[in-house]
Amino acid sequence: MTLTMENSVGAPAAQAAPRNDLKFACRGVNVHYGDAHAIKDLAIDIEDRLVTAFIGPSGCGKSTFLRCLNRMNDTIAICRVTGDLKLDGEDIYAPRVDPVQLRARVGMVFQKPNPFPKSIYDNVAYGPRIHGLTSNREELDELVEASLTKAGLWNEVKDRLDKPGTGLSGGQQQRLCIARAIATKPEVLLMDEPCSALDPIATDRIEQLIGELRSQFCIVIVTHSMQQAARVSQKTAFFHLGHLVEYGDTTDIFNKPRDKRTEDYINGRFG
Amino acid sequence: MFGLMALILAVLTIAAYVLGRRRATAAAGGDLSVLHSRPVYHGAYAALLTFLAAFAAAAVAALVLRWFVDGSLNSLISELAPSLSSIERDLVRSDAAAISGGGFPSRVDELRQTVAARHGTLAGLSAVLIPGLALAAGLATLWTALKRVNVDFRARNLSERIVMGVLIAAAVVAILTTVGILTSLIGETARFFSQIPVHKFLFGSTWSPLSGVFEGRLDQERVGALPLFAGTLLITFIAMLVALPIGLFAAIYLAEYASPRMRSTVKPILEILAGVPTVVYGFFAAITVAPVIRGIGEALGLSVASESALGAGLVMGVMIIPFISSLSDDVITAVPQALRDGSLGLGSTHAETIKKVVLPAALPGLVSAALLGFARAIGETMIVVMAAGQGANFTFNPLEAVTTVTVQIVMLITGDTEASTAAGPAFALGFTLFVVTLGFNIVAQRLVRKYREAYD
Ligand SMILES: Nc1ncnc2c1ncn2[C@@H]1O[C@H](COP(=O)(O)OP(=O)(O)O)[C@@H](O)[C@H]1O
């Protein structure tokens, strides 16, 4: 079966984004690694069905804040998160929230492609199997195919689904990781510098893919490339030394930044 | 003599290094960048070459002189006492060496005194000649090496080539010794099987090889090794039953759940456990564990031998735990964090991540760890001698005394029977053990390759 893609790339990224539902609402977020204060009193609203980019110099806390959104920071012993983080109006750090279930709703793609050393099929089927999303082999086959198609990888791998995912090229591996994340049917996709280990052509392919996925997910992407942020995102947040300095429509951030630090960063004067 | 040689070698090598370096620096004339190789490589090249030449000269000189001294003493002895047999002549020679060297000769007489005097002269000569030749060869080499130093000389490449040669030589020695051991093993085993049919050895169920010895011939009916194979299998099986799950689970706990502090305390303790000599485990098994098992068995109304396969197997399992857990822990820790993050990021729990991602990725290493434990269990002798007995009972009952292949090899070789007779069965047993272990390794590696999930 083939999945028809909703045509969502029509609107150029730079156009002012329409108002969407809120996905995340965060207030007064602080993150500490031991004694180090990595995120300082941060407040942000992240909208559904568009791409939000986190930019800023290295070490400013982009990844740290991104990992708050699916509680991946829980796996770091010394990391402490405080504040109010709501997903669809629900506090994700409330005691009754199971971080494991949260991560099924908020998928993540990492900086370095990290496919499991299993077959391509088993990589994509990993999440669905864990969460029991399908009831028989046929449904699972369909879900795997649909996910790989959405990730733009199906045509390249349909004849070698039983070959190891680690044997693919870097760009293909990263798309496999995206397919793997999509397969658990998340609402949000977090991407931490997903192209930084890839060559320009593979990068272009992933950026195109992000544009296609935008209509179905809330996507948050960390990037160190301002061109990339300008190309793929509708909203941009500029981080500096643990502070959220400026947040707004990507066009505004890049054309008329309000803060001096943002302007300096965008003009390549530091970072 | 040895101290002097070591001193000469050390001085020559250091001098060669320093001189080579200095000469290269001088050749560069202030601008080091004109040199093809940096001065340290010139120094290393000269040092390596000089050391090897001096060492080789000493070795050759020692061999030649030894041959010459023995020949000279032998001819002197034949002159003075022509009637001596060659064995007596050797005895006189070694006594003479003892007299001149201040040792303990078996007898002192006029002949021995005379030979000792000659020995003393010749030994004194060797003591001077060997270091002298080494020094001369070393100096000559040093001189040629230094003469070759110039800006274009490729000391860097050449010294690497010398080092490669040394490494190859080491590898060849390792391979040759293995081949040598194997050849003698195969040869002796073939000789044994020329007297005893293979099936009598492999499938016979009575093991008492030396009781049937008559005029140096073994009794075919009493060299059936089946009881030994059964005993070995039984004990190894019990040991692995203890060591595999406990070792693996301990490793998973240490690598995945334990806090860093816990891990850094427990791991060294486990490693200490791995260093306890097996003799200690052996008498622990015999003196502490065996009576407990016996007591429990009797309370349950079972008849338990005072030496049992169960006791030996249990203690052997405990002995192997640290090997398996320590190795498995390393293997599990080596699985990249990125894989765990990927799995956790998809919403799987820690346990699911371990089961579905970490352990499969670590499988080849885990199998190696298990194999290592298995090899130790099969080869372990001390614990079995003390705790399982020596009686070759053909049984799979863990409560009875059994014996193993390795224990019987020890019994055969250390017993009073003439080595030429006892060695046959011992070699046959050793060879069988070797074949079984090798086969096991090959099969396991095949399996691992088939199911491996390579993450690099
Ligand atoms: N696992 C960690 N343990 C301790 N400190 C960390 C850890 N991860 C990040 N940090 C610190 O938190 C700050 C923010 O890091 P990070 O979020 O990775 O920055 P970015 O992704 O913007 O480059 C840095 O100062 C970094 O040193």
Ligand SMILES: [Mg+2]
């Ligand atoms: Mg980062």
